[in-house]
Ligand code: FES
């Protein structure tokens with residue numbers, strides 16, 4: 001077994017120009033290092049503010065093995081703390097979500113904390129007189145996460161004190177969140193309809209790569225698209241389609257369609273697939289909604305918002321959003337060979353309910369493990385995780401479209417089937433797996 005911890009050169013050697021070594025998917029040692037380095041210094045999506053609408057609402061989750069919680073404050077802001085009592089470490093909340101009222105109370109010895117994390121009360125406090133409790137971490141109340149940014153209600157955190165500043169880390173790719181949020185004439189989204197969860201026996205990178213894989217639908221999803229095409233056979237091209245048909249049929253578009261949709265990469269592993277058009281571009285127009293959007297944002301901005309319907313935008317490494325339908329996928333790595341995927345639908349304030357129905361329908365049809373699409377992908381991901389144990393070839397090919405000039409270009413827009421979008425993810429992975437975080441600011 002390679003000792004990766006003490007050998008940054010060995011980690012760097014796993015990511016070559018046009019291929020990656022199988023250990024990036026298989027090694028538990030690398031996964032432990034990812035928890036410590038990669039997921040600590042990159043910015044992770046924690047949740048959407050609408051998951052905690054009222055003061056006292058909390059949402060607890062694990063981020064890179066750490067228990068954390070989002071808490072809505074009385075002033076309307078959202079704060080994030082570790083879900084860990086300052087006394088001996090019990091988790092303050094055990095439910096995933098709920099309302100704690102005006103304070104948190106630990107179930108072990110009943111220390112209590114205000115919503116802002118400050119200690120409210122300690123039972124039988126006289127026992128601490130003359131001790132050093134107040135100088136110790138345990139006397140400081142709940143530990144806030146060191147770096148938290150609320151970008152248009154999307155809450156991101158950086159677990160390490162060191163690392164790139166939020167704006168530097170994401171840069172222009174934040175426009176994909178603007179595009180999603182601005183689809184609301186009121187500028188407000190809220191999650192709705194529950195969450196679809198799927199634990200897949202594969203490495204998280206396979207899932208993220210696949211989000212940018214525009215050459216697999218033709219083969220992997222052949223049966224679903226052929227079945228849809230057979231059902232719709234005989235209908236006119238302009239005939240209005242039922243929602244499910246409108247959403248599934250475009251998956252059957254050929255290689256050329258997916259190639260021409262175009263892709264773009266950004267520094268730090270982020271990407272946009274479908275810069276020109278996508279499988280979502282052909283959804284039926286909604287004239288009243290478009291008028292409301294023009295009234296809210298002006299004709300030019302409304303046009304700009306609506307004409308962009310990217311297939312996927314990856315905010316590496318934990319979030320993928322679409323502008324239309326209004327959905328997001330959250331990627332939660334659990335171990336080297338287990339990944340939790342969450343698919344959420346958004347309700348768009350000021351928009352017709354039909355748009356929410358589209359989001360719900362899309363999630364059910366495409367991202368649910370019981371859907372006609374995701375089960376094909378899940379089967380492949382689990383097969384990859386097993387197949388890579390074979391002898392004779394320890395490498396995964398990312399050669400499609402490789403061009404050495406891609407290292408020097410600052411803005412990289414390319415054809416949709418170029419595996420540059422995947423190479424870009426691995427280059428960022430190698431960078432953030434270095435023992436020291438690459439850029440230190442904020
Ligand atoms: S561990 Fe929470 S009060 Fe003791």
Ligand SMILES: [Fe+2]
Pocket residue numbers: 210216217220221373377
């Ligand atoms: Fe797929």
